[in-house]
Amino acid sequence: MPADPYAFYAALPVCRTFAEVTMPSVYTALPEDWVIIIGDVEGSTAAIERGQYKDVNLVGSSLLVATFNALGHANLPFVFGGDGATIALPISELERARPAFLATRRMARDGFDLGLRIGVVPMRDIRAAGHDARVARVRLSEKFSLAAFWGGGLAWAEKMVKDPEAGVKYRIEEYAAPTAETFVGLECRWRGVPSERGETLSLLVQAVAADDGARVRIYTEVVTKLREIFGDQGEGHPITENQLQIARKLSEYDSETKVHRSQSGRLGRAWYRFQARLVGLLGDWLMRHKMTAFKADWGKYKQDTVTHSDYQKFDGVLRMVLSSTEVQRTQLMEWLHQRYREGELAYGLHISKEALVTCLIFEREGGHLHFIDGANGGYALAANKLKLRLAALAENKGSGIPWLSP
Numbered sequence: 530m531p532a533d534p535y536a537f538y539a540a541l542p543v544c545r546t547f548a549e550v551t552m553p554s555v556y557t558a559l560p561e562d563w564v565i566i567i568g569d570v571e572g573s574t575a576a577i578e579r580g581q582y583k584d585v586n587l588v589g590s591s592l593l594v595a596t597f598n599a600l601g602h603a604n605l606p607f608v609f610g611g612d613g614a615t616i617a618l619p620i621s622e623l624e625r626a627r628p629a630f631l632a633t634r635r636m637a638r639d640g641f642d643l644g645l646r647i648g649v650v651p652m653r654d655i656r657a658a659g660h661d662a663r664v665a666r667v668r669l670s671e672k673f674s675l676a677a678f679w680g681g682g683l684a685w686a687e688k689m690v691k692d693p694e695a696g697v698k699y700r701i702e703e704y705a706a707p708t709a710e711t712f713v714g715l716e717c718r719w720r721g722v723p724s725e726r727g728e729t730l731s732l733l734v735q736a737v738a739a740d741d742g743a744r745v746r747i748y749t750e751v752v753t754k755l756r757e758i759f760g761d762q763g764e765g766h767p768i769t770e771n772q773l774q775i776a777r778k779l780s781e782y783d784s785e786t787k788v789h790r791s792q793s794g795r796l797g798r799a800w801y802r803f804q805a806r807l808v809g810l811l812g813d814w815l816m817r818h819k820m821t822a823f824k825a826d827w828g829k830y831k832q833d834t835v836t837h838s839d840y841q842k843f844d845g846v847l848r849m850v851l852s853s854t855e856v857q858r859t860q861l862m863e864w865l866h867q868r869y870r871e872g873e874l875a876y877g878l879h880i881s882k883e884a885l886v887t888c889l890i891f892e893r894e895g896g897h898l899h900f901i902d903g904a905n906g907g908y909a910l911a912a913n914k915l916k917l918r919l920a921a922l923a924e925n926k927g928s929g930i931p932w933l934s935p
Contacts, residue, residue: 538666543667549665550665559652566596567687568648569612571646573612582907583717586885588643589611593889600629606664610848611902612912631703632705632707635706636788650699661680662678662679662680669839675842715785715888717784717788720774720775720781723883730880733876736874748847765849766840767903768840773831776806785805812827815830834886837897839899858880876918877915878914883903
């Protein structure tokens with residue numbers, strides 16, 4: 530019987546709390562025969578300005594879903610980034626995953642008129658360039674764990690894939706039509722989830738330090754400050770059961786329809802949209818009446834959705850979506866900006882009124898995973914601010930007072 534290509538990742542110990550991601554000791558080097566998949570929507574900022582923020586978000590989620598379906602394996606190291614995703618794979622699985630990459634590129638183009646850049650960067654190249662990527666597993670629930678990454682290897686891989694010249698050897702340029710199975714399980718049926726505290730923050734924080742010791746200190750202080758401001762019992766969670774509402778209008782199913790029927794005509798899309806809405810409304814009725822049906826306890830479905838949401842993650846950058854009051858947000862920004870002025874970190878923060886939820890359904894009874902972002906640009910616009918602050922720090926070495934305001 531052939532060896533399990535995912536045995537390395539499955540055997541890693543699972544961190545019980547998210548705070549452990551700040552400790553390098555919990556990470557293990559990715560094997561030499563693995564690759565890093567970088568996927569991101571080209572021109573995402575312009576697309577968001579055109580009002581396509583939901584589309585951008587859904588294309589990033591779709592890359593993950595298509596890859597899981599192609600490999601029959603959801604327990605992979607990955608990070609959802611809003612306008613894209615990063616995945617680590619054994620190189621032996623690359624050819625099986627490749628059709629998913631090509632199909633997602635085609636769907637993004639045909640369904641949303643968006644370009645999806647995808648690159649494959651071997652760990653050997655990352656290490657040859659003097660960088661590394663280490664991975665850990667962090668408990669999300671009894672059914673799921675999420676990956677966290679340490680080291681500059683992922684950032685270097687992304688830089689290479691985006692480079693017009695150096696990226697040629699890494700980028701995938703082909704397209705292929707998706708099949709009926711490519712995006713099975715991808716759903717976008719929750720309405721935007723309003724923040725119970727008034728604001729939804731999409732937050733990115735990157736420590737600016739040359740050694741692990743300093744980075745550990747900075748990230749530990751950031752996580753401690755977040756606990757101090759938002760509490761340690763999930764008070765900052767961006768979605769709650771009370772705020773989750775199923776979409777009711779046919780137009781609210783347009784984006785999901787474009788993913789699943791990018792190659793269909795008007796009638797094919799209309800039929801899918803009608804069916805998706807019907808299933809969504811049935812699920813709403815089952816949840817409201819706390820029914821048990823279709824091998825699922827629907828009274829627990831919203832609770833499971835909250836539990837299985839990836840609202841906090843780490844890949845060398847701390848990424849979080851948080852429900853916040855104006856006072857909490859001001860307190861956080863003042864603290865972050867002071868540390869930024871001291872040259873210890875850079876940050877990006879985008880403020881909206883609600884969170885977006887994109888769902889991956891393996892099975893209704895607890896086997897569903899949910900990708901979270903802030904509305905109106907979320908992580909993508911926060912990333913732009915992070916990049917500006919990183920550039921400002923580089924230009925103001927030693928001055929201590931970078932130019933970019935909160």
